[in-house]
Amino acid sequence: MNSCNVCAAQTKNKCSNCNQVSYCSVQHQKQDWRQHKANCHPFKIAENELLGRHLIATRNIKPYEIILKEAPLVRGPAQISAPVCLGCLNSIEPTDYIKCEMCGWPLCGKECKSLDEHKAECRLTQGRGQKVNVEEFNGPHPLYTCVTTVRCLLIGETSPANAEKFQQLESLEDTRRGSNQWKADLASIGHFIPKFFKTSRFSEEEIMRAIGTLQVNGHEIPTSDPPHVAVFYVASFTENSCLPNLAKSFNKNGHCILWAPKAIQKNEHLSICYSDALLPRPSRQHHLKQTKLFKCACVRCQDITDLGTYYSAIKCEDSQCVGLMLPTKLEDWNGTWSCGSCKKIVQKSYLDRILERASKDIQNMDKSVDNAIKFLNHYEKWLPSQHFHMSEVKMLLVQLIAKDVQALMVVPDDKLNLKIIYARELIDLYEKITPCEVRMLGMLCFELHSAIAESTRRISLQTSLSPRELLEESLLYVDKCVNYLQYESDIFIEGHILKQAKINRDALRMVMRIS
């Protein structure tokens, strides 16, 4: 038995959404809703030594359920940014902008001048006694390096309700202090702010803590062009996993939506991927160490085979052997690599030569269907079919072959088949190792659905039959596409794909009913 959150009477009934507070009656639950609403999530914040604060599901979560929608505490330009409007955070058109008459910072128009977002740096600049003068608009501008930090430092004045929450976030100041990044930040922001704004109101420690909080908790938000940085409160407590169970989407206001592409069981940890889940293990680990200052030990990082996909493996050096080579020890990717079949050993320098060449060839490739096919044919001598470089080029091919409906109708059969084969392969691979990369999976499902639909059209033209299995497969993938992209805003290309996918899905359902 628990106590009712309103009258403390003993009760077994809990709020069914969060499973965390109890009520003796519907009446008391209704009465408490205004208070409880803000904390009514299907998870709780827990804490342990390894992860710090993290989120744990307090009930079973259904597929596609949104578990959190949250507005940012603070947002601003990225640390390295060309001049952007300090209202809407979109890039400035050098021939069409205004200067804030109070402080001189460029803004794209009058509506942006009145936005609260700009108040922090505006006030601080006014105190300086001299307006800002930005004249160079091409490329990163040093003045913008400090803007978001200034917004964090003045959050108590611009949005007092958010200030207390911001202070509670992790800055990892003790771990960061003295590192190369910390020293660079001290010079470019920590020393710059007092000098440029002619103020002594912030201590060095306060500034460095704000920078740390931004670095540890900041998200890149794609709703502006270029993307900006934002810090959320509850979403900040989500731990990292390179095989996460939550997808992250943003609505057009830049609010964060965390949702579950698959069912999550009660008591499971909730996670997102802080890094790029498409990167191989060493790159992800390096990125997480540099930016978030921890060593990831998630299930994917612990599995040298990348969940049986051999995403980083190379073919055995012995061309007679069909085995695959992986690091001899999980924790020593720079040591020897050995074949799982014949046990032959090679030095890291052997695969470095192959991987560096493949990486350079991709970078320098004139991106055409023929060049991508040439790459795959050449590197299949060394790289297995699901290797990350092979997968990257297959992804390119899926996108390059028949880019739109018109091209799809005239693309040669062999290329259409290639598109279908690679899209199927990639969906199969990425659903295993990056199941929460919903934008990429949604796009691939759309490409596969439309290529299969075109193939069905061609078969029915030749035989006057519509192969039902192919139609069913096309419907399966367009359905998947809608599920993966369902929270994408129509300001993104994925939002447009979603709209088209819904139209295609309804049309396909109709055809299936008739045939």
Ligand SMILES: C[S@@+](CC[C@H](N)C(=O)[O-])C[C@H]1O[C@@H](n2cnc3c(N)ncnc32)[C@H](O)[C@@H]1O
């Ligand atoms: C955005 S914060 C997450 C919340 C943080 N744990 C707290 O208590 O405020 C990111 C930091 O949490 C820790 N963290 C997150 N995921 C982790 C993981 N899988 N393993 C170890 N530490 C992790 C790291 O210190 C990381 O820099």
